[in-house]
Amino acid sequence: MMTPSIPTPSLVLDAVIVRRNIDAMARYTAEHQLGLRPHSKTHKSTKLGQMQRDAGAIGLTVAKAGEAAIMAEVADDLLLAYPIVDEHRAQRIAELAGKVTVRVALDSTLAAEVMAHAAQAVGGEIGILVDRDVGFHRTGVQSAEEALAIAQLVERTKGVRLDGIMFYPGHLARKEMAEEAYVGALRGVDAILEETVEGWRKNGLEARIISGGTSPTALDSHLIKHQTEIRPGTYIFQDMNGVHGGYASIDDCAARVHATVVSTAVPGQVVIDAGSKVLTSDRCGPAPESGHGLIVEYPDAKIAKLSEEHGQVDVGKSSDVPKVGERVTIIPNHICPCVNLQDAIWWCDEGHPPERVPVEARGMVV
Amino acid sequence: MMTPSIPTPSLVLDAVIVRRNIDAMARYTAEHQLGLRPHSKTHKSTKLGQMQRDAGAIGLTVAKAGEAAIMAEVADDLLLAYPIVDEHRAQRIAELAGKVTVRVALDSTLAAEVMAHAAQAVGGEIGILVDRDVGFHRTGVQSAEEALAIAQLVERTKGVRLDGIMFYPGHLARKEMAEEAYVGALRGVDAILEETVEGWRKNGLEARIISGGTSPTALDSHLIKHQTEIRPGTYIFQDMNGVHGGYASIDDCAARVHATVVSTAVPGQVVIDAGSKVLTSDRCGPAPESGHGLIVEYPDAKIAKLSEEHGQVDVGKSSDVPKVGERVTIIPNHICPCVNLQDAIWWCDEGHPPERVPVEARGMVV
Numbered sequence: 001m002m003t004p005s006i007p008t009p010s011l012v013l014d015a016v017i018v019r020r021n022i023d024a025m026a027r028y029t030a031e032h033q034l035g036l037r038p039h040s041k042t043h044k045s046t047k048l049g050q051m052q053r054d055a056g057a058i059g060l061t062v063a064k065a066g067e068a069a070i071m072a073e074v075a076d077d078l079l080l081a082y083p084i085v086d087e088h089r090a091q092r093i094a095e096l097a098g099k100v101t102v103r104v105a106l107d108s109t110l111a112a113e114v115m116a117h118a119a120q121a122v123g124g125e126i127g128i129l130v131d132r133d134v135g136f137h138r139t140g141v142q143s144a145e146e147a148l149a150i151a152q153l154v155e156r157t158k159g160v161r162l163d164g165i166m167f168y169p170g171h172l173a174r175k176e177m178a179e180e181a182y183v184g185a186l187r188g189v190d191a192i193l194e195e196t197v198e199g200w201r202k203n204g205l206e207a208r209i210i211s212g213g214t215s216p217t218a219l220d221s222h223l224i225k226h227q228t229e230i231r232p233g234t235y236i237f238q239d240m241n242g243v244h245g246g247y248a249s250i251d252d253c254a255a256r257v258h259a260t261v262v263s264t265a266v267p268g269q270v271v272i273d274a275g276s277k278v279l280t281s282d283r284c285g286p287a288p289e290s291g292h293g294l295i296v297e298y299p300d301a302k303i304a305k306l307s308e309e310h311g312q313v314d315v316g317k318s319s320d321v322p323k324v325g326e327r328v329t330i331i332p333n334h335i336c337p338c339v340n341l342q343d344a345i346w347w348c349d350e351g352h353p354p355e356r357v358p359v360e361a362r363g364m365v366v
Numbered sequence: 367m368m369t370p371s372i373p374t375p376s377l378v379l380d381a382v383i384v385r386r387n388i389d390a391m392a393r394y395t396a397e398h399q400l401g402l403r404p405h406s407k408t409h410k411s412t413k414l415g416q417m418q419r420d421a422g423a424i425g426l427t428v429a430k431a432g433e434a435a436i437m438a439e440v441a442d443d444l445l446l447a448y449p450i451v452d453e454h455r456a457q458r459i460a461e462l463a464g465k466v467t468v469r470v471a472l473d474s475t476l477a478a479e480v481m482a483h484a485a486q487a488v489g490g491e492i493g494i495l496v497d498r499d500v501g502f503h504r505t506g507v508q509s510a511e512e513a514l515a516i517a518q519l520v521e522r523t524k525g526v527r528l529d530g531i532m533f534y535p536g537h538l539a540r541k542e543m544a545e546e547a548y549v550g551a552l553r554g555v556d557a558i559l560e561e562t563v564e565g566w567r568k569n570g571l572e573a574r575i576i577s578g579g580t581s582p583t584a585l586d587s588h589l590i591k592h593q594t595e596i597r598p599g600t601y602i603f604q605d606m607n608g609v610h611g612g613y614a615s616i617d618d619c620a621a622r623v624h625a626t627v628v629s630t631a632v633p634g635q636v637v638i639d640a641g642s643k644v645l646t647s648d649r650c651g652p653a654p655e656s657g658h659g660l661i662v663e664y665p666d667a668k669i670a671k672l673s674e675e676h677g678q679v680d681v682g683k684s685s686d687v688p689k690v691g692e693r694v695t696i697i698p699n700h701i702c703p704c705v706n707l708q709d710a711i712w713w714c715d716e717g718h719p720p721e722r723v724p725v726e727a728r729g730m731v732v
Contacts, residue, residue, distance in 0.1 A: 007732045041674060045616045063675045082428060083628045088373045107631040108690050131631070138676055139629040139637055146631075169726075262449045263505040265473040265497070266484075271505055277706050278731050281647040305592045307536075308407060308702055309429045309448060309731070310504055324474050325451045336674055340643050341706075343729050363709050365644050365675070366373045 003346070003354050008260040008327060009274040011342045013357075015349035017254035018048070018236060025218065025235050026055040032222040037061050037079055037211065039233030040071050044361035048236060050074040059101070061231040066364025068102060076100040081166060081231060083111045083131065083139060087102040088366065090118035092149045094126060103127035103209070105166035107141050112153050112160060119159030127163040128154045129211060132196050134189045136170040144199040151205050164209030165196060169224070172217050175246030175286065180203060186223040193226035239335040240294055244287035255345070256296065256329040257338070259311065264324045272303075272311040274330060278331050278333070278341060281306060281335040293330045298322060303330070367722050369712070374626040374693060375640040377708045379723075381715035383620035384414070384602060391584065391601050392421040398588040403427050403445055403577065405599030406437050408702045410727035411711070414602060425467070427597040431458040432730030434468060442466040445577060447532060447597060449477045449497065449505060455732065456484035457467040460492060469493035469575070471532035473507050478520050485525030494531040498562050500555045502536040509567040517571050530575030531562060535590070539584050541612030541652065552589040559592035582613050583639060605701035606660055610653035612622045613699060621711070622662065622695040623704070625677065630690045638669075638677040640696060644707060648700040659696045664688060669696070 006012060029036040038052045039061040049060050049071055059077030062068045068078050069092065083106040084090050096102055097119065104115055112128065119126045119149065130150050133140030142149050147165070154162045164335055169189050173183050189212075195206050212223050213230025215238075221230045234242060237255040242248030259274040284290050290305040292311065300318040303311050315321045322328055332338040340362050347355040372378060405427040406420045415426050415437050425443030428434045434444050435458065449472045450456050462468055463485065470481055470492055478494065485492045496513050499506030507513045513531070520528045535555050540548050555578075563573050579587050579596025581604075587596045600608060603621040608614030623644060625626040629637040650656050658669040658677065666684040669677050681687045687693055698704040705711065706728050713721040 008452065010479050062423060083629050086374065107629050110690050111628075113674050114691075131629075133632060137632050137635070138673065138678055139631055141631050142633070252687050260452050262451050262477075263473050263497075265505055265507050266503045267508070269503070273731075276646070276648065276703055277729075280642070281649075283647075307429070307504065308706075312504060325480075337642055337647070341729065341731075342673075363643075363707065364684065365375050365639075365707075 003258070003348060004327070006258060006346050006354055008258050009278045010258050010346055011338065012256055012258050012329070012346040012348055013237070014254050015347055017252065021236050021238065021254060022051055022055045023251060025232060026057070027181045029230065030056060030289040034227065035222055035229030037229050037231050038236065039081070040067060040229050040361065042233040042339060044359045045167055045357055046070065046360055047072045047347070047357050053146050053238070058229065063231070064364050066366050067090045067361045068093060068096055070361040070364065072096055072100045078102045079129070079231070080104045083107055085111045085114055086116060087118065090114045091159055093313055094118035094122045094124055097124050097126050098122060103129055105129040105131045107131040107150070107177065109150060109153055111158065112150060116157045116159040125159055125161050128160045129164050129166040129209060131166045132192065134167045134169055134192050136168055138168070138170065140167065144195045148197045148199045148203060151200055152203065155205060162205060164207040164211065165193065165207070167193065168210045168214060169212060169217055170214055173245055174216070174220070183223060186217070186220060190224045190226055193224070197226060215242065216245055234264070234335060237269055238334045240284050240290070240331050240333045241286065243331070244284050244290065250331070253331045255335050255339070256331055257293070258327060258329050259307060261322045261324050261326045261328065268314065268316045270313045270315055270322055272313060272328065273309065274307040275309040277308045279306060279311065279330065279332050280334060280337045280341065282337060293332045296329045296331060298328065303305070369624070369714060370693070372624060372712050372720055374624050375644045376712055377705065378622055378624050378714055379603070380620050381713055384620065384707070387602050387604065387618060387620060388417055388421045391598060392395055392423070394585055396422060400587055400593065401595030403595050403597050404602065405447070405597050406433060406727065408602055408705060410601040410705055410725045411723055412436065412440045412726055413494065413713070413723050418602070424595065427599070430730050430732060431455045432732050433727045434459060434462055436727040436730065438462055443599070444468045445471045445495070445608065449473055451477045451480055453480060453484065456480045457487070460484035460488045460490055463490050463492050464488060467493065469495055469529055471497045473497040473505050473516070474726040475516060475519055478516060478523065478526060482523045482525040487651055490699045491525055491527050494526050495530050495532040495575060496534045498558065500533045500535055500558050502534055504534065505534065506533065510561045513562045514569060515564045518569065521571060528571060529575065530573040531559065531712050532577045534580060535578060535583055539611055539652070540582070540586070549589060552583070552586060556590045556592055559590070563592060582607065582611055600701060603701045606650050606697050606699045609654065609697070610650050610656065615699070619697045619700050621705070622697055623659070624693060624695050627688045627690050627692045627694065634680065634682045636679045636681055636688055638679060638694065639675065640677045641675040642672040643674045644704070645672060645677065645696070645698050645730040646700060646703045648703060650699040654704065659698045662695045662697060664694065
């Protein structure tokens with residue numbers, strides 16, 4: 001889709017693909033009686049959050065307090081899948097919890113105490129999910145005993161309400177493992193959840209919500225039987241991480257950076273007006289040597305090096321080479337931080353002029 | 367400098383260091399009769415551009431039309447050190463050139479024609495620098511003959527005025543070369559400029575401006591005798607690229623990300639609330655295995671892995687380990703794209719409360 005009316009560089013959405021991705025995930029979760037709580041970090045836009053809600057999402061996921069405040073405009077049920085340990089953020093969330101349902105995932109007694117204190121100050125209550133590490137080793141308590149200890153603290157503390165467990169299976173990627181090992185790993189996650197839930201049950205505590213999921217494993221979520229909801233983010237747009245990771249096709253990639261070739265002066269190379277300030281420096285996880293995204297029209301050209309505003313494209317192995325002034329479209333390696341660099345993205349739908357969609361939660365790091 | 371009133375993550379400036387960096391570069395260029403045209407891509411803020419002007423900068427450098435429009439508020443002499451080949455951008459620059467001096471660097475006849483056409487449409491004139499590759503191989507014509515051909519085209523075309531030559535010695539780094547080889551490489555750049563200027567002279571054309579320079583080589587600029595002005599950007603804040611590259615010290619680093627430890631659940635690791643959406647994924651060029659920036663208070667801890675909002679810090683080799691809830695300060699690897707992720711940066715000056723400085727040209731990629 002080429003839209004010369006849009007200046008370059010710009011991030012452009014194909015509405016047909018976005019709708020297809022939203023609908024496919026909604027169908028999958030409905031079929032398996034799983035709640036769908038898409039992570040809004042990928043689009044950071046109320047328009048797209050609203051579309052996910054309209055397709056049946058039970059709520060939205062956010063990482064930061066600023067994102068929560070924005071997404072509360074279109075979702076009355078939010079999960080902040082990120083530990084809050086400072087009073088500033090806790091206070092913002094406690095105030096928001098007076099208007100919509102907000103739950104927070106955490107893995108320390110400090111975080112539980114900070115949340116309780118903030119909720120008590122406004123006379124409210126915040127739902128808590130205990131973050132359990134299932135193998136990614138980023139956040140999350142390491143044992144059923146620790147999960148129980150935090151759950152018991154929450155249970156006896158005013159201002160916080162024990163709602164369940166959160167986990168993030170970010171270490172699992174189907175393509176990198178044999179099928180048997182992959183299914184075994186998913187069952188291993190289930191076993192960790194089982195042990196945690198059982199520990200709670202014995203102590204009279206219930207995990208009403210067990211929230212998991214990430215785009216790479218999203219369509220295998222039914223293999224983790226304990227989870228009640230999933231939080232995929234990237235699935236709405238997909239990217240080259242998904243293509244090389246084996247969980248998306250080129251045709252699933254809804255978001256493309258439109259760029260212009262600004263220089264062909266150096267032999268064997270062309271330079272596009274999309275550098276790291278547009279594409280990010282994120283390499284492709286499953287294919288780190290594949291360059292900084294795919295140029296759809298010139299698949300044999302490699303975006304070999306990024307400066308801040310220059311993308312140096314190696315065309316040495318490309319039979320066809322773009323001319324200076326020509327426009328090209330790029331599927332980024334990692335769409336989430338790429339969206340976060342744009343003030344707006346362009347919504348292109350058949351039969352309609354391109355619509356500028358503001359990325360309202362861009363830069364909401366607090 | 368710890369400022370608990372500022373929420374984390376935030377980028378915080380030490381005013382004393384910023385002023386010292388600005389003054390040192392101003393003194394160096396004055397001493398060597400070089401014009402100083404700082405690249406505003408690093409700070410993207412009119413407050414800091416104004417400070418550079420007040421210290422004697424002859425003008426500012428920008429990369430994009432949107433940046434030019436912002437920086438025109440504080441500088442009446444701008445160089446767009448980036449080729450423009452599309453009508454949209456050319457038109458914006460032609461309109462701006464009616465208000466302030468704007469020059470554009472380019473390396474193709476298409477770019478010269480596009481600029482001339484846009485200038486003619488508004489009855490104005492735009493200064494042109496021909497971009498000459500001196501070894502970095504990103505943009506720039508490859509020979510004195512090509513430089514002459516574009517110069518002659520500009521000379522005979524209405525709407526564009528031949529002002530000189532631009533080059534970018536981004537391939538030179540003192541620390542990576544023996545002293546003799548480094549000085550020889552700088553002389554090699556001078557020889558390329560000499561050949562280009564001589565070609566113009568023989569044909570009755572003058573290069574009134576020869577614009578070079580980058581922060582790594584800035585203080586060796588006097589060794590490239592042909593240049594009339596330099597365009598360092600990073601020098602105002604410095605970063606770990608500068609420290610590991612041998613052209614800055616820790617004490618020169620004026621911009622630090624303040625972050626909070628949000629999780630210590632996983633053994634041997636702490637997690638901070640600054641991930642790739644705050645620090646960028648840029649690795650340190652001269653020390654790619656050094657992690658994603660330096661934690662000043664815990665120099666033996668390594669920011670080993672970034673997710674979008676999580677920084678996973680390996681504390682296995684650190685004798686001292688921060689607690690959950692503790693604040694730390696980080697010197698980023700590459701400060702320019704880091705600034706571009708912030709809506710505002712905090713200006714901290716002794717005896718004054720922190721001042722929120724908007725990053726007005728953030729995200730100006732067009």
